[in-house]
Amino acid sequence: MNSKINALLQLGEFLKEYKRDTHHDHEFTKALDKAYQANGWFDTDQLDFALKSWGQALQKQLIENWTDSVALPVNNPKTIGLVLAGNIPFVGLHDLLCVWLSWHRAIVKTASKDPYLLPAILRLLETYAPQEKGRIQFTDKALQGYDAVIATGSDNAARYFDYYFSHVPHLIRKNRNGVAVLDGSESTTALSGLAEDMLRYYGLGCRNVAQLFLPKGYDLDLIFGALYPFHSVIQIEKYAHNYDYNKAVFLMSDIDFLENGFFMLRESLSWSAPIATASYHYYESLEELQSLLEKEKERIQCVVSELALPGAISLGQAQHPQLWDYADGKNTLHFLQNL
Secondary structure, three states: OHHHHHHHHHHHHHHHHOOOOOOOOOHHHHHHHHHHHHOOOOOHHHHHHHHHHHHHHOOHHHHHHHHOOOOOOOOOOOEEEEEOOOOOOOOOHHHHHHHHHHOOEEEEEOOOOOOOHHHHHHHHHHHHOHHHOOOEEEOOOOOOOOOEEEEEOOHHHHHHHHHHOOOOOEEEEOOOEEEEEOOOOOOHHHHHHHHHHHHHHHHOOOOOEEEEEEEOOOOOHHHHHHHHHHHHHHHOHHHHHHHHHHHHHHHHOOOOOEEOOOOEEEEOOOOOOOOOEEEEEEEOOHHHHHHHHHHOHHHEEEEEEOOOOOOOEOOOOOOOOOOOOOHHHOOHHHHHHOO
16 A cells, blocks of 8 residues: 555656646656647646646645545455546546555546546556556446446436446436635635636636625625636637627526626526636525525535635635545545445
8 A cells, every 4th residue: 555655645746846848758748738639628727737736635644634534455356437527637537546546446438538638647657656557447438347337427427327337336426516605704815716716727627616605785896806817718719719609698598697808797596607607696694505505515516615614615725625525525435445
């Protein structure tokens, strides 16, 4: 087990220190370039942010805190099928690392628009721990020969996954999004963090804030002011196309909204939002709101707030999950341990 922890530490150090200008001929850099060519959302800024975030996460104390409650390695390794999403860079890395740490084997089907990043990470890991070579395989075909499955997709895909993989133990993840709860006392710094929570990865991640809960009378100019430093996002062609399209849909559907030239807010209680948009909803009391959040917890990936709400994290931390912040709140290591 120590060899695996050491390999993770070396990976974390590499990701934390990685710089394109000093690694321009590195195989890893070539994989990043291919990833951007395959998926225009994976530009240098988003990739570098994701790399640094993982570099910060893969630290000795954090890894030990993460794995402390799990008996690893497992006694009876099995073959795990992984069906991964491709909405943001390295989105499936946590699942891959869980399987890798547990000593199970894996057959990995990456998203069609993200076939390069995780194989590049695995090559690094196998450099640091060569004795692990061959335990994880990638495929572009239908999964075969698996004993259990972890799959991530849309709500529609999840219904299919539940049926298709019903004959084996499975962990299926669906659509979720982040929500923010404000009370008007937030500092400028905190609101800047909220803007990051909303627009990092162009809003494509399951932890991006799509729904704002506000007290009545809240000044929405505070939100737009916090978002303004991101105004250059409209220069990104894919983002601009989505902004124009969604604005046209709102106009043709007679949906009232506010906008600042690159982002739109509409009053609605909605747990997801199209690119370049977010919804806001006024709450009567925090007690009533907490009841709503508990009732709808299956739709929520994370809650960001400066208020003392159960399970909430600080504004600006949505895209910096800890290793033990499992997607959909389902402990992947426990699932793998109990197979």
